[in-house]
Amino acid sequence: MGASGTAECGGSPGRPGFRAVGDACESDHRSGQGADAPRRGHGPRGRPRDHRRGVRCLGAGLPDAGPARHPDRRRYRRDPVREGRRRAVLAGQHGQADDRRGALRRDAQGQARPRHRVHDQRECLAPRRRGRRRLVDVRPAQQQGEAARPPARHRGPVRQRRGDRRGRGRRRHGGQFFPDHEPAREGDRARALDLPQCHRLLGARPEGHGPGHGEARHPPDRDLPGELQALFRARVHLEQDPPAEPQPAPHPRHRRRRAEDRLPRGIRLRPDRLGGAERPAPGPGGERPQDRPRPRRGSPQADRVGLSRLRGAPDLQRRRDRGGGRDLRGREGPGRPRHQEAGALDAAARQRRPAGGARYLPGPADRAGGGGPRGRPAQGHPRRAGGARHAALHRRGRARRHHDPARPRRGARGRHRLVPPGPQPDHQQVVTGTIVTGAPAEVLARPGGFITFEGGEGAGKSTQITRLAAWLRAGPDRGPREVVTTREPGGSPRAERIRAAVLSGIAKPHGPFAEALMFAAARLDHLATLIRPSLARGAVVLCDRFSDSTRAYQGAAGGLEPETLAALERVVVGPTRPDLTLILDLPPEIGLARARQRDRAAAVTPDRFEAEALEFHQRLRAAFRAIAEAEPGRCVVIDAQAPPDAVAQAVRAAVAARLPHLAPGVSDAA
Numbered sequence: 204m205g206a207s208g209t210a211e212c213g214g215s216p217g218r219p220g221f222r223a224v225g226d227a228c229e230s231d232h233r234s235g236q237g238a239d240a241p242r243r244g245h246g247p248r249g250r251p252r253d254h255r256r257g258v259r260c261l262g263a264g265l266p267d268a269g270p271a272r273h274p275d276r277r278r279y280r281r282d283p284v285r286e287g288r289r290r291a292v293l294a295g296q297h298g299q300a301d302d303r304r305g306a307l308r309r310d311a312q313g314q315a316r317p318r319h320r321v322h323d324q325r326e327c328l329a330p331r332r333r334g335r336r337r338l339v340d341v342r343p344a345q346q347q348g349e350a351a352r353p354p355a356r357h358r359g360p361v362r363q364r365r366g367d368r369r370g371r372g373r374r375r376h377g378g379q380f381f382p383d384h385e386p387a388r389e390g391d392r393a394r395a396l397d398l399p400q401c402h403r404l405l406g407a408r409p410e411g412h413g414p415g416h417g418e419a420r421h422p423p424d425r426d427l428p429g430e431l432q433a434l435f436r437a438r439v440h441l442e443q444d445p446p447a448e449p450q451p452a453p454h455p456r457h458r459r460r461r462a463e464d465r466l467p468r469g470i471r472l473r474p475d476r477l478g479g480a481e482r483p484a485p486g487p488g489g490e491r492p493q494d495r496p497r498p499r500r501g502s503p504q505a506d507r508v509g510l511s512r513l514r515g516a517p518d519l520q521r522r523r524d525r526g527g528g529r530d531l532r533g534r535e536g537p538g539r540p541r542h543q544e545a546g547a548l549d550a551a552a553r554q555r556r557p558a559g560g561a562r563y564l565p566g567p568a569d570r571a572g573g574g575g576p577r578g579r580p581a582q583g584h585p586r587r588a589g590g591a592r593h594a595a596l597h598r599r600g601r602a603r604r605h606h607d608p609a610r611p612r613r614g615a616r617g618r619h620r621l622v623p624p625g626p627q628p629d630h631q632q633v634v635t636g637t638i639v640t641g642a643p644a645e646v647l648a649r650p651g652g653f654i655t656f657e658g659g660e661g662a663g664k665s666t667q668i669t670r671l672a673a674w675l676r677a678g679p680d681r682g683p684r685e686v687v688t689t690r691e692p693g694g695s696p697r698a699e700r701i702r703a704a705v706l707s708g709i710a711k712p713h714g715p716f717a718e719a720l721m722f723a724a725a726r727l728d729h730l731a732t733l734i735r736p737s738l739a740r741g742a743v744v745l746c747d748r749f750s751d752s753t754r755a756y757q758g759a760a761g762g763l764e765p766e767t768l769a770a771l772e773r774v775v776v777g778p779t780r781p782d783l784t785l786i787l788d789l790p791p792e793i794g795l796a797r798a799r800q801r802d803r804a805a806a807v808t809p810d811r812f813e814a815e816a817l818e819f820h821q822r823l824r825a826a827f828r829a830i831a832e833a834e835p836g837r838c839v840v841i842d843a844q845a846p847p848d849a850v851a852q853a854v855r856a857a858v859a860a861r862l863p864h865l866a867p868g869v870s871d872a873a
C-alpha cells in the first residue's frame with residue numbers, strides 16, 4: 204500500500220494535516236515504507252514530525268481515502284470500541300462538509316462535539332499504547348492556534364456538556380447513521396477531552412504557543428507539538444480530578460429546610476404568630492431551652508395537663524378553681540409535635556363554635572381597646588393588645604409580612620382567630636403553637652379526664668368501665684362527650700404485643716424488674732399513641748389498670764423497691780397522672796373465683812398473674828389499699844363485692860364528686 208501511503212500521509216482530502224499515531228498500517232514510517240515527503244513540512248514550526256515512534260498515516264484503509272482498503276478494517280468492525288473510533292475518524296473525514304452546515308461531530312467515543320473542536324485539533328488519544336490510534340495535528344502552528352480558539356459561546360464547560368448531551372442517540376453523520384459509543388472505561392473520558400479543555404486546565408491560552416503556555420512551566424519536549432504536550436500534562440490532572448458533574452437543582456423541600464436552618468439557634472417558628480420567630484429566654488447556665496425543666500406554674504394539676512406550656516396557664520387555672528372555667532388537657536408529652544396540639548385545639552374550638560359556623564365577631568370594645576388595622580381587633584401577640592403604640596407595631600409587622608413571600612399568608616392554612624365579643628378578657632391567653640387569642644377557656648379545649656380502674660383479679664374493673672363510659676358519653680348539659688376506654692398492658696398495637704408476651708410469662712424468669720420494664724415499655728407507647736392524644740382532644744379516658752398495678756404487682760407483691768418504681772413512673776408517665784383512680788376492693792378469693800369463671804366461659808387459660816398463689820393476691824389487695832391511703836385525693840376505694848349495679852352507682856358518685864365537670868347531671872348521678 205505504498206501507493207496510498209504518500210497521498211494519505213499528506214492528508215486525505217477531507218482531513219488535511221492529520222495523522223494517526225500508533226496505528227499499524229502499511230504506511231508505517233518506521234518501516235520506511237511510507238513516503239518521506241509528508242514527513243517534513245507537516246509538523247509545527249516545520250520540524251520533522253514523523254521520526255517518532257508509532258506515527259503513522261491517518262486515513263489508510265478508510266473507505267473514502269481511496270480505492271485501497273485497510274487490512275485491519277474487518278478487525279475494527281469486530282471490536283465495538285475500535286469500531287467507534289474508526290467511525291469517529293470517518294466523521295472527521297467528512298468534517299469539512301459538516302462544518303459548513305454547522306453540524307456537530309463525534310469524538311473517538313462517539314460523543315458529539317462542537318465543530319470548532321472537532322475539525323482540526325481534537326483527535327488526540329493520549330496514551331501511547333500499541334495498537335491505539337492517536338491523531339496528531341501536523342499543520343503549521345498558526346493554523347492550529349486559529350482552529351483551537353473556540354467561539355465565545357462554546358468556551359464554557361457547561362456548553363461543552365450540553366454539546367455532549369446533544370450528541371447522544373443516533374445522529375446522522377455523513378449520510379450514515381452511527382450508533383453511540385459511550386466511553387468504554389473511565390479513563391477514556393480523559394483521553395476524549397479536547398485541547399481547549401486541556402488549555403483551560405493548564406491555565407494556558409488556547410493558542411498554545413505563547414507565553415503562559417504549559418511549556419513555560421514544564422521543560423518542553425520540543426519534539427512534541429504544543430497541543431500534545433498540553434494534553435499529556437492535562438491528562439494527569441484529568442484522571443486525578445475529573446471535571447465536576449452538573450449538580451441537580453435542590454429539591455424545594457430541601458430548600459425550605461435550609462431556609463429554616465438559617466434561623467439562629469434557639470429561635471423557633473411560631474405558626475400562630477405571623478410575626479415569625481421567637482427566641483426563648485436563655486437559661487442561667489446557658490443550657491438550651493428545650494433541655495430546661497419546664498417551670499411550674501400554678502398547681503401540680505396545671506403541670507400535669509401541660510398548662511405550664513400555655514401562656515394563659517395561671518388564668519385558666521384560676522378559672523377552673525372557681526369552677527366556672529374549663530380545664531385544658533393533654534398538651535403535655537414532649538414527643539408530640541406542636542401542630543398536633545394545635546389541631547386538637549382547633550377541633551375543639553370548632554366544636555364549641557356556635558351553630559351555623561358563626562364566629563366571634565369583634566365588638567366595639569375590641570376596636571376601642573387596641574384595635575388592629577381597619578377596625579380589626581388586635582390579635583396574635585399580647586404586646587399588640589392595646590394602645591396606639593402596639594397597634595402601630597402591629598401594622599408595621601403586617602406591612603413587613605406583606606413583602607415577605609416566605610411567610611405564610613394570613614388564613615392561608617384555614618386557621619381562624621376567634622375573638623369573643625365584648626372586652627378582651629385576658630390577652631395572656633395566647634396558646635403557643637395554635638391560633639387562639641383572647642378566647643375564653645372553654646373555647647380552647649374540650650374538657651376531659653383521665654380515670655383509672657385498679658384492683659385485684661376479677662374485681663369487676665372491665666365491667667364497671669363499660670358502664671361508666673356509657674354514663675359519661677351522655678355528657679354534661681352541653682351535649683355528648685368523647686369517652687375512650689382502654690386497658691393496660693395494651694391499648695395500642697405495640698403495647699398489645701407486649702401484653703401478649705408478658706402475660707404469657709416470658710419475662711417471669713428475668714424477675715419483677717424485667718417485667719416492670721416491659722409494662723413500662725407498653726405504657727410508653729400507650730400514652731404516646733392513645734392516652735395523650737385523647738386527652739388533648741378533650742376526651743375522657745377510662746383505663747383498666749395503670750401505673751398503680753405496677754406498684755402493686757411488681758412492687759408490693761413482686762418485691763421491687765418503691766424507689767425504683769417511682770423513678771420508672773416518673774420517666775414513663777411524667778405529668779400524665781390520673782385525675783381519679785377507682786380501686787375496686789374485694790377479697791382475693793372472690794375475685795379469683797370470678798376470674799376463673801370468666802376464663803372458663805371464654806375458654807382461656809389463666810394468665811401468668813392469675814396463676815399466682817393466693818398469698819400473692821393478698822399482698823396485692825393490701826398494696827392497693829395502701830396506695831389509696833397514700834393518695835386520697837386521687838384514689839377512691841369502692842367495695843367490689845356488691846352487685847354490679849351497686850358498684851356502678853358507687854363509681855358514678857365518685858366521679859361526680861371528684862370530677863364534677865364530667866357528670867351528665869345531678870339527677871343522672873343520683
Ligand SMILES: Nc1ncnc2c1ncn2[C@@H]1O[C@H](COP(=O)(O)OP(=O)(O)O)[C@@H](O)[C@H]1O
Pocket residue numbers: 658659660661662663664665666667797798800801843844845846847848850
Ligand atoms: N359486682 C360483681 N358481682 C358479681 N360478678 C361480677 C361483678 N362484677 C363483675 N363480675 C363478673 O366477674 C367476672 C370478672 O369481671 P371483670 O370485669 O372481667 O373483672 P376484672 O376486669 O377486674 O378482671 C366477670 O364474669 C363479671 O361478669
Ligand SMILES: Cc1cn([C@H]2C[C@H](O)[C@@H](COP(=O)(O)OP(=O)(O)O)O2)c(=O)[nH]c1=O
Pocket residue numbers: 658659660661662664665690691692706722747748749750752753754756757798810812813
Ligand atoms: C398494668 C399491669 C398489669 N399487671 C398484671 C395484672 C394482671 O394480672 C395482668 C393484666 O391482666 P388483665 O386481664 O388486664 O387483668 P384482669 O384479669 O384483672 O382484668 O397484668 C402487672 O403485673 N403490672 C402492671 O403494671
